[in-house]
Amino acid sequence: MSPFLRSAVVLGLLCASGPLAIDMFLPAMPAIADSLGGTIAGAQLTISAYFIAFGLAQMVYGPLADVVGRKPPLIAGLVLFLAGSVGCALAPDMNSLVAARVVQALGGAAAMVIPRAIIRDMHTGPQATRLMALVMLIISVSPMLAPLIGSGIVAISGWRAIFGVLALVSLMSIAITWLLQPETLAPERRAPVRLAALISGIKTLLRDPVFMGLTFVGAFGMASFFVFLASSSFVYTGYYGLTPTGFSLAFAANAAGFFSASQLAARLGEKYGSERVVSRAVAGFLGFTLVLLGLVWFGVDHFVLLVALLICANACLGLVIPTAMVMALDDHGDIAGLASSLGGMLQMMVGGIMTILAGPFFDGTPLPMVAAIALAAVLSFVAMRITDTARGRRAVVAA
Template sequence: MLSPFVRSAVILGLMSAVGPLAIDMFLPALPTVADHLGSTAAAAQLTITAYFIAFGLAQMIYGPIADMVGRKPPVVAGLALFAAGSLVCAAAPDMAWLVGGRVLQALGGAAVMVIPRAIIRDMHTGTQATRLMALVMLIISVSPMLAPLIGSGVIAISGWRAIFGVLAVAAGLSILLTLTLQPETLKPENRVPVRLSAIVGGSLKLLRDPVFMGLTFVGGFGMASFFVFLASASFVYTGHYGLTPTGFSLAFAANALGFFSASQMAASLGEKFGAERVVSWAVSGFLGFTLLLLALMAAGFDHFALLVGLLICANGCLGLVIPTTMVMALDDHGDIAGLASSLGGMLQMLAGGILTMLAGPFFDGTPLPMVAAIALAAVLAFTAMRITGSARGRRLVAAQ
C-alpha cells in the first residue's frame, strides 16, 4: 500500500507526464517529418518552438482559473484540448497544419504543467514540497527516458502520425485518472473569483518581486538549455553522428537519467546545506560543464562520448536547480499560488522558446551551435542566480 505522500506523487507525476510526452515521443520523428511533408529541418524545429511558446502563454490562463474553480476542472478541460490537438496533428496534410495542431496541443497541455505545482503548494511548503516535487519529477522521468524509444517503435510499426494517436489516448487516460483518483486540494473557502484587476495586481506584485523573478529565470534559463537540446539533438545525433532513431533515443535517455537522478537528492541536500547554497553550487557546476564542453568542441574535440558525458554532468546539476527554484519561487506567494505558478511557468517557457528561436538560424547540423546556445543559457542562469542572491540578502537584512 502506497503512503499518501507517494500516492500523491504518482498521481501528479502521471498527470504531468502528458505534456513532456508530446515533446519526447515526437523527437525521433523530426527528420522523417521534414522529409515526408517536403519541408526543411528549420520548419520541423518550429513544431517544437511553437509548442513551447504556446505552452508558456497558456499557463497564464490556467492558474487564475484554478484559483477560482478549483484544481480539477481546468485539468480535465486542458487534457481534452490536448487530445483534440493530437488528432489534428495525426491528420495534418502539411507543415502548417502540423504546427497548428502542436499549438492546440500546447494550449491544452499547459494545464498539467501549472496546476500540479499549485496542488503541491496547497499541500506542502519548504523541504516537504521540494521532496514531493522531486518525486513527481521522478515519475515524469519515464517520459524522456522511454518516450523516444516508444516513439521510435511506433514510427517503425505505423509511421509518425500514429504517435499523435498514442498521445490522444494518453490524454484520455489522464482525464480518467484525474476524475477518479486526484482529490480536490483547494477548499471552496480559499477560492478567489477571477477578476482582471486581481490578476493584473497579482502579476505586478510578482513581476516587482526580484526574488520571485530571479528564481524563475534561474530555473527558466536552465530549462531553456533543454529546449535548445530538444530542438537540435535529433538532427545532430542522427545526421552528424550517424545514430539510428533507436540509438538517438538511448542517448537521449542517458541525458535524462542524469537530470532525474540528481533531482532526487535536491530535498535532502537542501535540508543539510540550505536550498540557496545547493542552487548556487549546482548553477556554478552547470556553467562550468557547459563552458568546458563549448571550449573543447570549439577546439576541434568533436567526439560523441565527450558530448554526451558532459551533457549528463550539466543536466545532473540542473536536476538540483529546477525543482528547488520552483518551490522557492512559490514559498512566499501561497495566497496566489496558481497565478504565481502560471506566471513563472509562462516566463520560463517563453525564455526557452525565444532562446531556441534565436539559435535556429545558426544551426548547421553540427553540435557546435547547439552547445554554444546551451552554454549561453548557463551564463544567463548564473547571472540570474547572482542577482537573486543579492536581492534575497537585502530582503533578509530588511526583515531584521
C-alpha cells in the same frame, strides 16, 4: 500506498502527458520533415511553437484554478490536448502540424501548471521539494522511454501513429484526474474573478526580485534543454550517424542524469539549505557547459565526451529546477496558482524564444547547439547572482 506517495504517482502521471508530446516526437522529426516536405527549421518550429503556446496558456490556467478549483480546468486542458493530438495525427502539411501542436500545447499546459499549485496546496518547504522531486521521478520515465517508444512506432506504423498514442494517453489522464485526484482548493479558499486583483498579483510578482530571479534561473536552465530538444535529433543522427534508436538511448542517458540528481534535491536542501544547493548547482551547470563549448570550439569532437558532459550539466539542472520552482512560490502561497502560471509562462517563453533565435545558426554540427546551451548557462548564472543579491538586501531590511 501512503497518501504522499499516491499524490506523487497521480500528479507525476498527469504531468507526464506534456513531456510525452515532446519526447516521443523527437526521433520522428527528421522523418516528419521528409514526409511533409518541410525544412529542418520548419520541424524545429513544431518544438518552439509548442513551448511558446504552452507558456502563454499557463497564464490562463493558473488564475482560473484559483477561481474554480484545480480539477475543472485540469480536465478541460486535457480535453484540448486530446483534440490537438488528433489534429497532429491528421495534419496534411507542416503548417497544419505546427497549428495542431499549438492546440496540443494549449491543453497540455494545464497538466503542468495545475499540479504545481496542487503541490503548493498540500505542502511547503522541503516537503514540497520532496513531493516535486517524486513527481519528477515519475515524469522521468517519459524522457528515458518515450523516445525509444517513438522510434519503435515510427519503424512499425509511421510518425502519425505517435499522435494516436498521445491521444490515448490524454484519455487515460482524463480518467485519472476524474477518479483519483481529489480537489485540493476548498471553496472558501477560492478567489473570485477580479481583474484588479489579478493585475495587482502580477505586479507583486514582477516586482519581487527573488521570485523573478529564481524564475529566470530555471528559465535559462530549461532553455538549454529546449535547444537540445530541438537540435539533438538532427545532430545525433545527421552528424554522428546514429539510428533513431541510438539517438533515443543517448537522449535517455541525458534525461537520467537530470532526474537522478533531482531526487537528491530535497535531501541536500535540508542538509545544506536550498539557496546554497541551487547556487552551487548553477555554478556547476555553467562550468560543465563552458568546458564542453571550449572543447568543441577547438575541434575536440567526440560523441561520448559530448554526451558525458551534457549528462553532468543536466545533473546540475536536476538540482536547480525543482528547488528553484518551490523557492519561487514559498512567499506567495496566497496566489500560488497565479505565481505558478506566471513563472511557468516566463520559463516556457524564454525557452521557446531562445530556440527560435538559435535556429538560424544551426548547421547540423554540434557547435551551434553547444554554444546556445553554454549561453543559457551563463544567463542562468547571472540570474542566480542577481537573486542572491536581492535576497541579501531583503535579509538586511528584515533585520
